[in-house]
Amino acid sequence: MLPTAAPLIATDVHRTYHLAGHDLPVLRGVNLEVKAGEKVFLCGQSGAGKTTLLYVLGGLEQPTSGDVMVHGRSLYRAAAAERARTRNEVMGFVFQHYFLLPELTALENVLLPAMIGGKKAESRARELLDTVGLSQRLNHLPTELSGGEQQRVAIARSLINDPGIIYADEPTGNLDASTGSGVIDMLMKVVNEAQKTLIVVTHDRELATRGDRRLILKDGRLEEG
Ligand SMILES: Nc1ncnc2c1ncn2[C@@H]1O[C@H](COP(=O)(O)OP(=O)(O)OP(=O)(O)O)[C@@H](O)[C@H]1O
Ligand SMILES: [Mg+2]
Structure with a gap:
């Protein structure tokens, strides 16, 4: 991997869904280059294809054509098992519905991706939960946490x-405005401190001004916004 290479490069990405005999072209030639440490917000109307694009950029949805390079690794010229490894090693995901495992505590949920990679990370998990203000909630189950706490x-x-x-799809979509704003503050803080690259999808154009760059997905392509 070249250290100077952009961590995320999407080249001429197309994604068409085929439904009941007709084609629905959702992504129609997306090109994107994101610099290391850059915070990019993607917005657009409901149904514009934001989630589809985030999933393609995150190795979760095969494009009809085009490719995505993440930290120098091709996602879609690689086999599925290699793509899964890349996802686990170099990408983190935050979703609107949190997707915490209900039978695991906060601490166990944070530890899970490390365990999948065969790593021991308990002290790091405790530190991260402390950073997001949850050092007093380590042993709570998701049902014992508020929405904002679950997202943290x-x-x-x-x-x-x-x-x-880090990829985030509508990370504040299930939260009231003030809790959502606090969660975004927290996300920006931890991402800035750790110098991560961040891609956030939101339909909220105001929220989308909080990054370094706002892009709008319209008619299947990205525009500077
Ligand atoms: N698996 C699928 N099969 C067929 N059509 C799909 C599929 N997934 C999404 N679509 C269609 O693709 C379009 C884009 O969907 P997508 O979920 O990417 O939009 P979005 O911009 O994230 O919308 P929202 O803001 O409402 O979350 C929609 O018209 C949707 O109906
Ligand atoms: Mg969506």
Whole structure:
């Protein structure tokens, strides 16, 4: 890997869904280059294809054509097992619905991606939960946490493997405005401190001004916004 290479490069990405005999072209030639440490917010109307694009950029959704390079690794010229390894090693994810495992405590949820990679990381998990203000909630189950607290657990979890890039899809979509704003503050703080690259999807154009760059997905392509 060249240290100077951009951590995220998408080249002429297309994604068409095929439904009941007709084609729905959602991504129609997306090109994107994100610099190390850059915070990019992607916005656009409901149905514009933001989640589809984030999933393609995150190795979760095969594009119809085009490719994505993450830290010098091709996502879609690689086999599925290699793509899964890249996801676990260099990417972290935060989703609107948190996706915490209900039977695991906050601490265990944060530890899970490290355990998948065969690493022991308990002291790091405790540190991360402390950073997001949850050192008093280590042994709480998700049902015993508020929405904002669950999302902060998810932020801590996204960082456990020290990934280069964090992807977030509507991370505040389930939260009231003030809790959501606090969660974004927290996300920006931990990402800045750890010098991570951040890609956030939001339909909220105001929220999208909080990064270094705002891009709008429209008619299947990205525009500077
Ligand atoms: N698996 C699928 N099969 C068929 N069509 C799909 C599929 N997933 C998404 N779509 C369609 O692709 C379009 C883009 O969906 P996507 O979820 O990416 O939009 P979005 O910009 O994230 O919207 P929102 O802001 O509402 O979350 C939508 O019209 C949707 O109906
Ligand atoms: Mg979406």
